[in-house]
Each structure stands twice: as structure tokens, then as C-alpha cells.
Amino acid sequence: MNKLKAIxxxxxxxxxxxxxxxxxxxxxxVLKFLNPFMGFWQNAENNxxxxxxxxxxxxxxxxxxxxxxxxxxxxxxxxxxxxLYLAQGYVTAMxxxxxxxxxxxxxxxxxxxxxxxxxARESDRxxxxxxxxxxxxxxxxxMMADPKSKEMILxxxxxxxxxxxxxxxxxxxxEYKILDFKPENWTPLKCALLLKQMSAILAMGSDExxxxxxxxxxxxxxxxxxxxxxxFKEDPIIPVGTKWxxxxxPIPKTPESFTASQTGDVxxxxxxxxxxxxxxxxxxxxTASGYPILANDPHLELSLPSIWYQIQLHAPGxxxxxxxxxxxxxxxxxxxxxxxxxxxxxxADVLDFYQIKFKDSSHNEYWYNNKWNKTTKRLEVIKIRxxxxxxxxxxxxxxxxxxxxxxxxxAKANSVPVGDALRWIAHDRSNELxxxxxxxxxxxxxxxxxxxxxxxxxxxNFVFASVDNDIxxxxxxxxxxxxxxxxxxxxxxxxxxxxWHGWIPASQNPTVKNxxxxxxxxxxxxSTDQSYPYYLNWEFSPYERGKRINDRLTAMNKATxxxxxxxxxxxxxxxxxxLIPAVLPLLNPExxxxxxxxxxxxxxxWNKRYDADExxxxxxxxxxxxxxFDIWDDEFTVKGVPMRYPSRDRTVEMxxxxxxxxxxxxxxxxQKETLSDLVNESFRYSCDSLERRFGxxxxxxxxxxxxxxxxxxxxxxxxxxxxxLQVGGAKSTINALxxxxxxxxRMVIELGKNPKGHGVYPGGQSGxxxxxxxxxxxxxxxxxxxxxLFYMQTPDDQSGKVISRLKISK
Amino acid sequence: MVFIxxxxxxxxxxxIAPWWVIIVVAFATCGIIGKTGKIAFWHSFFAICLxxxxxxxxxxxxxxxxxxxxxxxxxxxxxxxALLLVTGILSGLVAGISGYCGYQxxxxxLAKKTDDKIA
Numbered sequence: 001m002n003k004l005k006a007i008x009x010x011x012x013x014x015x016x017x018x019x020x021x022x023x024x025x026x027x028x029x030v031l032k033f034l035n036p037f038m039g040f041w042q043n044a045e046n047n048x049x050x051x052x053x054x055x056x057x058x059x060x061x062x063x064x065x066x067x068x069x070x071x072x073x074x075x076x077x078x079x080x081x082x083x084l085y086l087a088q089g090y091v092t093a094m095x096x097x098x099x100x101x102x103x104x105x106x107x108x109x110x111x112x113x114x115x116x117x118x119x120a121r122e123s124d125r126x127x128x129x130x131x132x133x134x135x136x137x138x139x140x141x142x143m144m145a146d147p148k149s150k151e152m153i154l155x156x157x158x159x160x161x162x163x164x165x166x167x168x169x170x171x172x173x174x175e176y177k178i179l180d181f182k183p184e185n186w187t188p189l190k191c192a193l194l195l196k197q198m199s200a201i202l203a204m205g206s207d208e209x210x211x212x213x214x215x216x217x218x219x220x221x222x223x224x225x226x227x228x229x230x231x232f233k234e235d236p237i238i239p240v241g242t243k244w245x246x247x248x249x250p251i252p253k254t255p256e257s258f259t260a261s262q263t264g265d266v267x268x269x270x271x272x273x274x275x276x277x278x279x280x281x282x283x284x285x286x287t288a289s290g291y292p293i294l295a296n297d298p299h300l301e302l303s304l305p306s307i308w309y310q311i312q313l314h315a316p317g318x319x320x321x322x323x324x325x326x327x328x329x330x331x332x333x334x335x336x337x338x339x340x341x342x343x344x345x346x347x348a349d350v351l352d353f354y355q356i357k358f359k360d361s362s363h364n365e366y367w368y369n370n371k372w373n374k375t376t377k378r379l380e381v382i383k384i385r386x387x388x389x390x391x392x393x394x395x396x397x398x399x400x401x402x403x404x405x406x407x408x409x410x411a412k413a414n415s416v417p418v419g420d421a422l423r424w425i426a427h428d429r430s431n432e433l434x435x436x437x438x439x440x441x442x443x444x445x446x447x448x449x450x451x452x453x454x455x456x457x458x459x460x461n462f463v464f465a466s467v468d469n470d471i472x473x474x475x476x477x478x479x480x481x482x483x484x485x486x487x488x489x490x491x492x493x494x495x496x497x498x499x500w501h502g503w504i505p506a507s508q509n510p511t512v513k514n515x516x517x518x519x520x521x522x523x524x525x526x527s528t529d530q531s532y533p534y535y536l537n538w539e540f541s542p543y544e545r546g547k548r549i550n551d552r553l554t555a556m557n558k559a560t561x562x563x564x565x566x567x568x569x570x571x572x573x574x575x576x577x578x579l580i581p582a583v584l585p586l587l588n589p590e591x592x593x594x595x596x597x598x599x600x601x602x603x604x605x606w607n608k609r610y611d612a613d614e615x616x617x618x619x620x621x622x623x624x625x626x627x628x629f630d631i632w633d634d635e636f637t638v639k640g641v642p643m644r645y646p647s648r649d650r651t652v653e654m655x656x657x658x659x660x661x662x663x664x665x666x667x668x669x670x671q672k673e674t675l676s677d678l679v680n681e682s683f684r685y686s687c688d689s690l691e692r693r694f695g696x697x698x699x700x701x702x703x704x705x706x707x708x709x710x711x712x713x714x715x716x717x718x719x720x721x722x723x724x725l726q727v728g729g730a731k732s733t734i735n736a737l738x739x740x741x742x743x744x745x746r747m748v749i750e751l752g753k754n755p756k757g758h759g760v761y762p763g764g765q766s767g768x769x770x771x772x773x774x775x776x777x778x779x780x781x782x783x784x785x786x787x788x789l790f791y792m793q794t795p796d797d798q799s800g801k802v803i804s805r806l807k808i809s810k
Numbered sequence: 811m812v813f814i815x816x817x818x819x820x821x822x823x824x825x826i827a828p829w830w831v832i833i834v835v836a837f838a839t840c841g842i843i844g845k846t847g848k849i850a851f852w853h854s855f856f857a858i859c860l861x862x863x864x865x866x867x868x869x870x871x872x873x874x875x876x877x878x879x880x881x882x883x884x885x886x887x888x889x890x891x892a893l894l895l896v897t898g899i900l901s902g903l904v905a906g907i908s909g910y911c912g913y914q915x916x917x918x919x920l921a922k923k924t925d926d927k928i929a
Contacts, residue, residue: 002918009915013837013908017830020904031904034897035829036865040881041897044873169828174877178884719883770877 023180033177038170040177043770050804057162057808059086059155064808066091069790070801072765072773075312077795081148082155084315085329087808089159089186092309096326096767097164097183098173099305099714104190104327107197108133112384114181121384128380129394131401132200135427136192142431143192149433153188156329160186174769175715194327195433199426201300202345202458207539208353210644212490217641226646229485229538230530232653233578235547237461237475237522238510240529246508248533254483255497276541277344278568278734280521280549281465281473283514288558291752292465295564296333296342297743299736303714304721304775306763307744308333312792313440320440321757321791323745326767330436333747335757335791339442339466340749344522346459346475349537350425352486352500354399354493358419363395363402367494373398399423399493421493423500425478430456445470445513452476453506461522467751473520474511475527475536479504482535504534519553521546523734542648544574544732552734561758561786564748569784570734575652576608576620582656583627586679596687598697610730612704615697619686621706621730626682634666648732703728708739711762711778713769720769722762725782735784746786757789812849815839816857816905821865829901832858836905837912844913854909859902866897 020031033039050068062079064087069075074091078084093100105111109127111120127133143149164183176183215223279296287293300307308323313331322334333342358375359365365372375395382390395402399421431454438451448464452474455462459477464470480500491498510528512520524541552567584604589597599619606616631654632645645651654661655675664675694700704726713720729737736742747759762781766773780787790800816832816839823831836858840850870878870890878890887893 002921006915006918009911009918012911013833016904016907017833020900021828021830031829031901034862034900035824036862036869036897037824038829040877041866041869044869044875044877046872047874047876048872717884719880769880770873772874772876 028178028180032180040174040770042170043174043177043768045766045768045771047772052805052807054807054809055090055162055166056810057086057090057159058810059158059162060808060810062810065795066806066808067792067795067802068804068806070803071310071777071787072771072803073310073312073790074765074806075790075792075795076314078313078315081315081318082151083808084313084318085152085155086159086162088311088313088324088329089156089161090163090808091159091311091806092324092326093160093163093186095765096305096309097160098175099767100160100186100190100194100327101183102175102714103197104193107193107200108136108190109380109382112382112390114179114385116385116387121382121390124382125380125390125392128382128392129401129403130200130204131394131396131403131422131424131427132193132196133380134378134396134401135199135424136189136196138427138429139196139431140189140192142429143433144188146431146434148437149431152329152433152437153191156191157186157188173767175717178717179715191328194325196426198325199458203348203350203426204424206351206353207644208487208490210642211488213641213643214636215489217638217643226650227488227538228650231526231540231543231647231649233547233649234526234529234543235550236526236529237473237520237546238512238528238532239515239517242510242512242515242528244508244510244532246505248508249481249502249505251533251535252481252483252486252501253497254486255492255495276524276545276736278521278523278545278549278736279342279344279461279463279473280519280553281340281463281471282553282556282559282564283465283471283518284469286518286553286557286559287750288560289750289752291467291750292340292469292471293559293561293564293751294335294340294342294463294465294471294749295568295747296344296463297568297746298333298342298344299742300744301741302711302744302762304711304763304769305714305767306761306765308761310759310761310765310789312790314792318441319793321789322747323759323761328433330433331440332436333745334440335749335751335755336440336442337755338444338468338751339439339448339464340751340755340757341439341442341448341465342463342747343460344463345524346461346477346527347524347537347540348459348475348477348479348527349482349487350457350459350477350480352399352423353420353490354397354423354498355490356397356399356402356419356421356493363419366397368398369494369496375402395419397421397493399499400427420490425457425480428456428478430478432456444468445472448472449474452509461524461527463520463522465749465751467753467755470514471520472511472513473522474509475522476506476509476511478506479509479534479536484535485538486535488538508534517554521549521553523549539647542575542732545734545736547574548572548734561748561750561756565758565784565786567734568743568746568748569729571610571728571730573608573610573617573620573730573733575624575648575732576606578652579624579655580606580608580620583679586676587683588676588680591680592684592687595691595696596684599687599690600683602697610703610728610733610735612702612726612728613699614703614728615699615701617703617728617730618690618701618706619683621703622686622689623683626685627678630666630678630682631663634668635663703730709737709742710740711775712740722775722778725778727782743781746781748786755791757791758786759789760786812839812844812853812909813857815843816854816909817861820858820861832901832905833908836909837915839912840909841912841916844909844916847910847913850913851906851910855902855906858905859898862901863894863898866894870894 067075109124277298281294284290312321320336322331357367380392402419404419434454456478464472523545525546602616610617711722729735750756764773836854844850875890882893
């Protein structure tokens, strides 16, 4: 009896220890997490006292001094490049370790190692099968081949690992404690993975599966009519009429058999509008100071910790300030004493699918060039927390990985006889780091042009301005040499004529320097007019943002910081300007109820701005979305055959110019609908849905309330994201801010004897939700203001406020 | 006495040891110097409850409870001080139960010895 009691007295405490030390479901180990000595309370940073620190890192060559300004932005002063990038790695890890770790795990398809869920496993499989690790490995070879980028990446890795070494459980970043795992050492491959992930975000969207289905359903004529090769309205990046002064390479012949063949069930994510950006540069002739002004705001899926990390890098031969990506050395968007640069995405078609004919179900051989060729196999081992590894075999043809596999453990694969191989630029060996290495140190236009030659993917519109009063823009990347429309549909993988045929020479990428109009700009629209001899893509982002930017800049003279800043938050909608005069007269007021009539008067009086308080913007947005749905959905949504709608540009063209098009009729009803019917239905639908949500028209109908912009946490942890922000902007306006997608960094640089930088991002320097620097810039960003960037000349520069210092020595 | 001993030993040990030393310390202390079951439970409970609340406040107050408020939303208790109470009560309960078990363990062993002697 007493023995039993004694045993119980031991078992109970041990079970308690076990129970509260174990992660159950998605909940962290309860007492391990609540323990104030090592758990989450330790991540509460002191808001009121900052201390200076010193650390010794073995690998450093000389003393490094890091100055943190009042927004916690580090300014690194090193004596050589090695120490500079080592220190960049160290401070970035200090603020953003978990973010860097998680993003690269995600990219590498390793989320299942820390999070157990079906979506995590699916995501891991997808990442592996798309060849993310394969691409990163190739890319790393390219980076390691150049001694400069090799030094950069190794020193950066060294710095991150030096920081990880200083950590014990009590000071692990918070998310490690919540998800209950440990930081692992950084490797150069992770830098490559991070850059690949940027390619995946910006250049992995693909419509060719949808397009192929559309071609099969509607035939070539209608497909060409509804999905034209050049937009109806356009205002291209390289001004219309710019001459191409190069001798062009011969364009590969379009194969005669160019009709899309049957296809397997390949699906990549659809291109999402909003992943886009704006940049522009004004020459001194259009500014008050007489020197150029450059502006950039890259739009991405917003998250906390912030996507970007501000930093200043100072060493002999370099003094540059801007934003970096946590996980990659150097500065991506920024400025130095003499030049400034920025980027927006180019929607070039650098991802194609090939229909593969396998000999048999072993997939060891495929038909190509009139013979059987061997595939190669790559085993992807997905480690899963708390259970056994999942092994995935991916077959590679000469084009790339066959994304969709026929493996017994994928039920879906059984019904699919053939897979498609993916040819993607991001699988190629490349060295993007060198572009930034040279831009960071660039002094003039020639340095800019040289830097661009190193760049592969994701293709970007590189805007440039220098103190010498040069401005330029170049849609730049490594572009495959294609016949027209190659890759608009799924390609035949058996015929060499469908392969990529070499590359457009970097020097022949579209570019313009000092155009007569006095400015350059881009907003992801078509790179050129139709005179450019090479094929880049058949569809780019809609032209509205670009058009508005160009209209504003054309009208602008004696531009100042404020005029540019206000432009970045411009909410004027060109779409509304184009559509409202066409659809408003079609509304029949007699058929509207009281609320709808009132809504109509709001829209009639609307200034066409998506400002936060505009009620008309909410009505218009839902109205036009619904209108597109009414026009296209009956034909383009077919169960089991994924397709997409024709573009917004084509829809607008049809509404303006083809009042009798057959597409207005709803094929699912017996009567014949007209455009006017649809306009009325969609308007009533818009008003009714708003009324259902918010009651009769009141201030809850305002655009910001309907839109609910916010910045969520990277892993969507509740409480760690931002509150709902009362801000305007929409996808088709310069201020392209939708629910969670928008300007991830706003920057304006005034060049001159001493450059003046201004910038802000929706978040803060620190990745720690327990730091006041986690989201301290959010309100400034939401209000459309910018901070003055503190471009220091020496560690003792008194022009800004310093809150702490960190000295690194060996 | 039990209260003071647990507070001091746990405070020092927790600087380096994982959280579950509170179980070991409460068990051992009460197993050695616990006078009654009631004392073993309540002294252990209050020792750890107050130690954890105190130390949490030491970290959280200079942070203006910014982090605690966010984590409170994450865990669903909504208010930062509710999270603080959960921290204190849960850890206190675990320590209290462990202390009580420690005391009872000694009683069982003593009883066993007496039983052995009689036998």
C-alpha cells in the first residue's frame, strides 16, 4: 500500500513535467513557454534603456563599429569588405533570425520538419517538385565561382553563425519558442534559396495551363481575340518610338506544329495582380534642385517581421544605404553618394511547361528529337517532425523537373498518364549578387550598365539616376530567345524546335537613357511598344498605374520631395476614369431601390479616388468585379477545366467598343442578356452586398472599412500582425494597397552634392514582436509620410540620433 | 521555511536550468522539511506562483507589457494580466502538487520503514 503511494508520488510530478514540456497540437509546451526565466517573457525587450555592446568574433580581420540610430537601423563601419558583410550577417540575424530561417526552410520545402500539418507537407512537396533546391544549388555554384561574391556570401554566413552561437534557449527568438524548435546554422545555400524564393514570388506564376484549356475549348480565333498579344491601352516603360540601335539576332522559327497538345493536370499558382511595383526617376530639368529625384515602391504580400531590412554599409570603396533582404548580403534598393537605383518586376515569360511523352510508367525514358532519352532522378527526402521521412522521386528531362509525378502515394496521379516538365529560368546557374555588389559601389551610368549584365532572375525594371544628371531604366534579366508566343500555351516536349533557343544578349535588353520627356518610369506594364524585335511575353500587368504615373510626371515641373511623396500615395483610378463614363449611362434609375439610388448619387459625384473615406470607391470596386464575373463566368468557369478570364484591359476594351459582343449573354439562361442588363445587375449586387454587411449607407461603407488593409504575421500567428489600417489605395492605383498586398518599402532619393534619402516600410527593424521596433514605422507608412534616412559619413556623424553602438573585434 | 527555501533555490537554479526544476525542488524541499501536507502544497504553490509572477513583471514592465499583450491575444486570454495570472497559477499548481507529492512520498517511505521494523 505504501509502496503504491510512494510510486504515485513520483509518477505524478514526472507526468506533470512531461505534460507541460510537450508541444500538443499547435500549442507550445505550456510551462516551457510561460517560464519567465527562459520562455516567452524573456523576449520582452526593455523599451527604455539601450546599452552599448562589444563582441569578439574570431573570423573578423579588423575592428567594426555599428551605430544604431533612433529607429534601430544599423550603420556599419568596417575596414574591409569581409568584415562589412560579416557584420551585416551578424546584425541581420540579431534582428531577424527566425524570419530568415523560416523563409529559407519554406523555400527548401522543409516546413514539415518544424510544423506538422497537411498544408505544410503539400507546400514542401510543391517546393521540391518545382525544383527550388535544385535551382538554389545551381545558383550557388554561380555565386561561388566569382571570388567577390564568394567572399560576400561566406562572410555573411560567418556573421549569422557567430550570432547564433551567442544564443541560449532563453534568448531564442520568440517564434522558436512557440513552434518549439531550435535555430540551425546558416549555410551559403540558404542565401541562394532566399533569392530563389524571390524568383518564385515574382516569376513563378503561370497561365499556360489555363490558356491551353481555353484554346481547346474556344479555338484559336476566339483565344486570339480575347487574349490578344498586345494590350488595347498601353503606355510602355520604354517610351513609344525609342529606337533600338543594335543588330538583332535571328528569331527562332515558329514550329509548324505549334498547336498545344493535350496536357496533364499541371497547375501552378495563377499570376496575382498587386505583386507589382512602381519606380521612376526625374531628370534635374524637372526638379526644383536641378538634380534627379528617384522613387521606388515595390509591392509585395506584406508581412511582419518586415520583408525588408534597412541598413547602411560603409567600408573603403563603398558607402551605401538602402534595404536588404534578410538572408542575402548587400543592398537591393538604395543609394550611395553618387547614384540611386530601384526595381520593379518584369512579367517576362521565363517559365514554360513541356508536354512529355514517357516510354512507360517507369519514367526512365522520354521521347525527344526522334529517340528515347534517359531521364535523371532526384530523390527528395522530406523530413517530418515526429514521424518517418517522406521520399519523393522527381524525374528530370533536359528541360527540367517533371513537376507532377506518377507515384503510388499520390492518389491524384493515378489518372494522369503523362506529366509536364518545367523549364524555368530560376533553375539556371546565376549570380545576382554581383549586380548588387556593383550597384552598391556604382559611381555613374556605365557602372550601372555593367552591374546589370550579371543579373538573371527574377527580371526587374532597374531604374537609375546619378548626380551627373543621368537617368535610365532597363527591363533587365536573362531572357530566353523565343519565337512569338512561345510559352503562351503548353509546349511540345518531344520536338527540339520548342526548346529555348539561346538568349537575348544583355546589351539588347530594352533600355532608355535620358529620354526627351525628362523622366523614366515603370509599373510592371509592357516593357516596350510593338517595335521591339524580341518576344518577352504576351501579357504584362494592366497599364493603369503606369499611365497615371506618366500623366503626373509629364505635368510635373520643379518637383520636390513632397510632390513625389504625394504621388506615391496617389489613389486616383484610371480604371474608374475609363469605365464610369461608359457604364453610368447604362444604369436604369427607375429599377433601383432607395439605397441603390443613393449609392448612384455617390458614384456620380465621385472624384475617382480610392481614398480611405470614399463610399463610392467601395461601390465601384464591387460593382466592376461583379460585372467581370457576370460577363465571363458563364463561359470560363467549367468544372474540371481550370481557365482564367480575359484580362481587365480586354474587358474594358469590350465594354467601350463592342456593345453587342456575344459574351454578355449568360449562356445558362434562356433569355438574351445585354451589357446594360449586366451593368444593372452588378450595380444592384454591389449595393445589396454592402447593405447586407453594413446596413443602409453609412460611414461603414467607406473604402478602408470594406478593404480591411492589415499586415499579418509571416506565420499568421494571431496577435502578432497589425491592427486593421484605415488607409486608401487599390490595385489599379499608384498606391497599390489591397487587403494585405502593397508597398513593402517606399523610398524617395534626392540626389545632389549630398544625397538625401527618405523612406519607410510597414513594420520596423526588429523581427521581435516583443520589441517596440517591431512595428514602429507602421503608422508613418499608413499616413503616407516618409522618414529622413540618416546617411552617415563617419561613426561619429552628429546629423542623426544614435541610441546604441556595437563594436566587433577579433 | 519551505516557502523561503523554494523561492531562493528555484530563483538561482532557474537561471540555468529548465523550468521543471521547480518540480524537483518543490518535491525535494517538502520531502525533506515539509511539516504537513497543507504546508507542502500551499508553501510550494505560493513560492513558485509569486516567483514566476514577480520575475515575469520584472521582464514585462520595462517592456510596457507590449509582448505580454500580443501573446495574450495569441493564447486567447486577451488581457496581459490574465496571462500573468495564468503563468502564476499554473506554475504554482504544478509546484504545489509536486511539493505535496514530495511530502507524501516521505510519509510513505517512513511508514514503510516502520512497517518493515514491525514485521
